[in-house]
Amino acid sequence: MKDADKKRLLREMIFFRRFEDRTFEAYMERKIGGFLHLYSGQEAVATGVLEMANVGQGDKNDYVITGYRDHVHAIKTGAPAREVMAELYGKETGSSKGRGGSMHIFDASQNFMGGYALVGQPFPLAAGLALACKHKGTKQIAICFLGDGANNQGTFHETMNMASIWNLPVLFVCENNGYAIGTHIDRSTAQLDQYKRVDTAYNMKSSQHEGMDIENVLPAAKAAIDYVRNEQKPYFIEFMTYRFRGHSMSDAKGYRSKEEEAEWEKRDPIKIFSKKLIDAGVVTAKDIKAMEKEIDNEIENDIIKFAEEGPEPRIEDLNKYVLDDNPDPRWIGPLQK
Amino acid sequence: MAEIAYWEAIRRAHDEEMARDPMVIAMGEDIGVAGGTYKATAGLYDKYGESRIIDCPISENSYTGIGIGASMAGMRPVIEIMSINFALLALDTIVNAAAKIRYMSGGQIACPIVMRTPGGTAHQLAAQHSARLARMFMSTSGLRVVTPRGPLDAYGMLKSAIRSNDPVIIIEHEQMYNLKEEIPDEEFFRPLEGAEVIREGTDITLIGYNYSVHLCLEAAKRLEADGVSAEVIDLRSLKPIDRETIRESVEKTHKVVVAEEDEAPVGVGSEIITGIMEDCFFALDSQPVRVHAADVPVPYNYKLEKAAIPNADDVYHGALKALGKI
Numbered sequence A: 001m002k003d004a005d006k007k008r009l010l011r012e013m014i015f016f017r018r019f020e021d022r023t024f025e026a027y028m029e030r031k032i033g034g035f036l037h038l039y040s041g042q043e044a045v046a047t048g049v050l051e052m053a054n055v056g057q058g059d060k061n062d063y064v065i066t067g068y069r070d071h072v073h074a075i076k077t078g079a080p081a082r083e084v085m086a087e088l089y090g091k092e093t094g095s096s097k098g099r100g101g102s103m104h105i106f107d108a109s110q111n112f113m114g115g116y117a118l119v120g121q122p123f124p125l126a127a128g129l130a131l132a133c134k135h136k137g138t139k140q141i142a143i144c145f146l147g148d149g150a151n152n153q154g155t156f157h158e159t160m161n162m163a164s165i166w167n168l169p170v171l172f173v174c175e176n177n178g179y180a181i182g183t184h185i186d187r188s189t190a191q192l193d194q195y196k197r198v199d200t201a202y203n204m205k206s207s208q209h210e211g212m213d214i215e216n217v218l219p220a221a222k223a224a225i226d227y228v229r230n231e232q233k234p235y236f237i238e239f240m241t242y243r244f245r246g247h248s249m250s251d252a253k254g255y256r257s258k259e260e261e262a263e264w265e266k267r268d269p270i271k272i273f274s275k276k277l278i279d280a281g282v283v284t285a286k287d288i289k290a291m292e293k294e295i296d297n298e299i300e301n302d303i304i305k306f307a308e309e310g311p312e313p314r315i316e317d318l319n320k321y322v323l324d325d326n327p328d329p330r331w332i333g334p335l336q337k
Numbered sequence B: 001m002a003e004i005a006y007w008e009a010i011r012r013a014h015d016e017e018m019a020r021d022p023m024v025i026a027m028g029e030d031i032g033v034a035g036g037t038y039k040a041t042a043g044l045y046d047k048y049g050e051s052r053i054i055d056c057p058i059s060e061n062s063y064t065g066i067g068i069g070a071s072m073a074g075m076r077p078v079i080e081i082m083s084i085n086f087a088l089l090a091l092d093t094i095v096n097a098a099a100k101i102r103y104m105s106g107g108q109i110a111c112p113i114v115m116r117t118p119g120g121t122a123h124q125l126a127a128q129h130s131a132r133l134a135r136m137f138m139s140t141s142g143l144r145v146v147t148p149r150g151p152l153d154a155y156g157m158l159k160s161a162i163r164s165n166d167p168v169i170i171i172e173h174e175q176m177y178n179l180k181e182e183i184p185d186e187e188f189f190r191p192l193e194g195a196e197v198i199r200e201g202t203d204i205t206l207i208g209y210n211y212s213v214h215l216c217l218e219a220a221k222r223l224e225a226d227g228v229s230a231e232v233i234d235l236r237s238l239k240p241i242d243r244e245t246i247r248e249s250v251e252k253t254h255k256v257v258v259a260e261e262d263e264a265p266v267g268v269g270s271e272i273i274t275g276i277m278e279d280c281f282f283a284l285d286s287q288p289v290r291v292h293a294a295d296v297p298v299p300y301n302y303k304l305e306k307a308a309i310p311n312a313d314d315v316y317h318g319a320l321k322a323l324g325k326i
């Protein structure tokens, strides 16, 4: 990978961290409502995996789908950050026109197929997207990001089985951060290594990787994506990671120790990659400071401004988008008497 | 015109739509190699192959979800669920995903899936194979729910459902798959919306949907022998409901019976009658009557089952009550 790309990836991760920090502030100011789940700590996973996928190219993109912790996945796939922020503000200019909110970011123009609140629900949707790719023969694949907790849903088992028997081109990315809200994985899950839950059980290729160092994520993701695309078969990849903030905004984190948090903070993906790039002479500490300043400026003067200034949806449009708003009367009616 | 059975009508619609559009696929348990529990896809596996007639493992929630995911990327899956009882396992993907994705994406993504499933009692299938449950789906924003009463609608509405851009639930009935009717040989469509007056009358309106339409028709014949002219309405669509056709009829007849095969509390009857109260209360000459199943899980014993489920006699007596004759 070229130095310029490494520098860009570092900048992206810093951007994602600062974007999430800023949503936290806006939430405190009550500009953002509902549930808000932040991605801080896990940046290396989505950034690294999607760097190796086809993203940012509109309808040629691979299909990407995830749960409610979805802002970063959406932006890295190609959704404009200002539209994601406007969505959190509930604005008509938001990714989902203010109808979805933080947990339901969509950008169909970039094949970002959503943000879902039902834990485990995206598994089959992802397999269905992959089925469509295979059927059309486009060589696109589907990538599904979910947490460790989602693997205890029936949809996990049902979908792994069908993805395997039907050879669907889907990459399942398990972001194992050790917790499902406040329940540690060793209290909820019999097999702690998630990648082992699919290999013999569902005859699916799988692997586990350290997920805080993006330089571990990138090659592992590339191998998995190449496999899915070229072999037209599913792959399950597990990354060991940690979320630095609470599960959502209302989380006192009473279920984990300060020591544990401190241990993981030493492995902050941004710190790790910054140090590596400084040591290799790719960037200087001063460059990083300048980057941060530039990012903060962009967030404040472009992204937040766009979100603040956008119009609210109109009450008259409340009933739009429930069903097809321009249905063909031949199929829908009215019935000729 | 040729007389064909309900199952043949469904099969023909599948065949024509699959021949026309390569994005149309069918998914379900035993629909391919085995030919389909109700023969709705008989012969199509050989014609279209395993990538388009997809035999699914017994994983209702996730194969329905796979169909929904495929529909989000432009495909048109027709999903058969063997019995509406089993569709309960797919409620998450239907109600939480298919019904809401268009809305929560701000109109960006459609889920044009069709889910077909028989809902109704058959012959002593007992509590876990006799659910009707139309009311559960018709209460969900973002879905269309239709109930073809015979081959004409079974064919014409399935074709419309496949082409519509909305998720459509088609509720069929185990006792109707062999029902025969003459339908045109050339291609036609029947719209997904709109109730239909299928028998004109002046003295009372009998409203049914799915199998209960046939109970209404039978009751209307008996009423005719008594000198009562009964109008029969087939709702056809439970979501949305065509209130206008109901209002016009009630304003003419001033009396109404709603017949449903399901249990009464929170059902089709309560919804229809509430609509009548709101739309044409002053047109009524007598209180509306609901004919419905007993509020029990469906029993196995033949006599008990018969007592639990409404028949044409019950609709007839409901009408006599509305007419003030009993």
Ligand SMILES: Cc1ncc(C[n+]2csc(CCOP(=O)(O)OP(=O)(O)O)c2C)c(N)n1
Binding pocket: A069, A117, A118, A119, A120, A146, A147, A148, A149, A150, A151, A177, A179, A180, A181, A247
């Ligand atoms: C079906 C369902 N059950 C429960 C919840 C409540 N819930 C939201 S997130 C969550 C934990 C999920 O943990 P994991 O999959 O590991 O993802 P993480 O939050 O760690 O990213 C739970 C239980 C839900 N949203 N959906």
Ligand SMILES: [Mg+2]
Binding pocket: A147, A148, A149, A175, A176, A177, A178, A179, A180, A181
């Ligand atoms: Mg987790």
